[in-house]
Amino acid sequence: MKKTITFILIVALFLVLPSCATLTQLGKAARSGDIRQVETLLKNGADVNETALMGVTPLYEAVLYDAPIEIVRLLLDNGADVNRGMGNGWKPIHLAVDNGNAAVVKLLIDRGADVSFQNPHGKTPLQMAQENGQAVMLRLLQDAEEKQYKALFAKSDIEARPSIDGGSVSILKSDVDDPPSIHSKNNHSAYAIVVGIESYRQQLPKADFAARDAQTMTSYLTKAMGYPEENVVTLLNDRAAKSDFEKYFEKWLSNNVETGSTVFVYFSGHGAPDPKTGSAYLVPYDGDPTFIAETGYSLSRMYTALGKLPAKEIIVALDSCFSGAGGRSVLAKGARPLVMNLQTGTAISKNMTVIAASAGDQISSTYDEKGHGLFTYFLLKGIKNEDVLNPDGSLRMDDLFGYISPQVERIARKQYNNEQTPQLIGAK
Structure with a gap:
């Protein structure tokens, strides 16, 4: 056993x-x-x-x-x-x-x-x-989860659901939780790493809905976008330690990706800046912003690992922010938030496109009434409703970004009195 x-x-x-x-x-x-x-x-x-x-x-x-x-x-x-x-x-x-x-x-x-x-x-x-x-x-459990969600929210978008300790928690049902009805043909050379970290070992502020973001993204990849289930690694909370980042980004992908493959990377959780160097880091489950260079996973390290792959196309979607000013970012105690330029901070390979939730000096918000990160909600909604998904499961990134950006900016400004401008970054 x-x-x-x-x-x-x-x-x-x-x-x-x-x-x-x-x-x-x-x-x-x-x-x-x-x-x-x-x-x-x-x-x-x-x-x-x-x-x-x-x-x-x-x-x-x-x-x-x-x-x-x-x-x-x-x-x-x-x-x-x-x-x-x-x-x-x-x-x-x-x-x-x-x-x-x-x-x-x-x-x-x-x-x-x-x-x-x-x-x-x-x-x-x-x-x-x-x-x-x-x-x-x-597959059995994904189908069961979908059926139970549908039954739970058949009459209302917000219901009380039993929790482990016998109390109840409110769970939101969003219009993007079910993947689109289109089903692309399985692409056996398509690989994905999906990360969602909501709770951290160092008792950092929660990145609300991050785990749910990742689970929904996995559902879209496997049920609509042609990614075989065995080719998608989903890392949630304590399964997304720094060693897991190293294992999957630097070993698993290189062992599997071949010439002509497609790679999709999604991260939902906290980012952090290094106040000494200005570098941007993803914060793993065991990350500590006070020692971010030692415990974080830098964007440059991830981009370098991805850039070595012989893939035809690599897409990176980041529902995080890196200024340390709040939202989905954290900062070492006593340090000041940084203004970062994600467009020029790190070189990426010619086959890579990065779509990020916000600019380097902004924060990434959650969309509480939808139960997702604001950026992720419109990322999923765009894939589901805006005809940006090609028959082979690939995405028309320019069209998708053209939908996401004004929607995120509008909701951030209207509901949160906040500036959030998504970024589309390609090789120079």
Whole structure:
């Protein structure tokens, strides 16, 4: 089993389950895979949702120990609560994903498993499947997430949704959350790295909606723009450390991209300037603006790595800012915001186009009522509604920028009393 299952078992061994006596009889039968005993106990009136310590149910036991799917189905047929799990956040759907059991994942989804629940590490089942490279389960979970969102927001754009701790959170449904209906033919030489960092290890201000920005961008790439799921790396929050940037930008891409390939890079999160050099940095999950040169990932380093690729076309979209003046940027304590020129600050290769959320002396805003970064919202809306997507999945960047720029400027000025001017940067 994978690491998370091992961790659960270790914790259970020492803290929760010193002996099988702590389990219910039905739980013991379910974990052992004894379907006849399960049937007998159910016929004799056993409570299918009776819990042992930590809220462990027979269904949880069956999925945790990868019991035959017939036992899982039998428990569900007899009223097992598909969404009941341990008090720390683990649900049966997480366990099935972690076990790599796509059949059980589908069964749980069909029986109403809520795919929005996060495990104790803040991961939804979809994020777990993305990180594990489980393409089949990824499709199942993406479809389930879309269906549940549609059902949730069928009557209203804002609804109360249960959170892990039993409270509720407001989730916005935006008109750009569903990818366009057009489906480009899969381009097996198209590769993408999508990064969304909303929460940071150093307790930096949150980059609101950044993770959602990235997840939606991935959906557009894989469902409308012809990028195969196995060719798209999505890095969210603590999966987007500096070492992850180095791994995927400098190793994974170079190992996969060939002559004629297309590369798409998207980043949503904080940027930061180096007050000593004026260089612009992306802030990874473990980045510290006080030591940005050591813990950040500079734009120049990213552009250099991308420039070495033999790709036909490279597009970089940055929903971030780098002045340190606020918005989606951070700054070392005691330093002053900088005026940066993203147009001339770093040389880029001839095959690369960069579209950035704002100018170097501006901040990048969030579009709260839409639940996305302001720039990202119109980036997605442009792809969806403005006929800028070619049949092969490529983008007409001039047309897309011509739509994004005035829209972002208008909303920033009208709603936030702020100047935000997107930038389109190409090789000189």
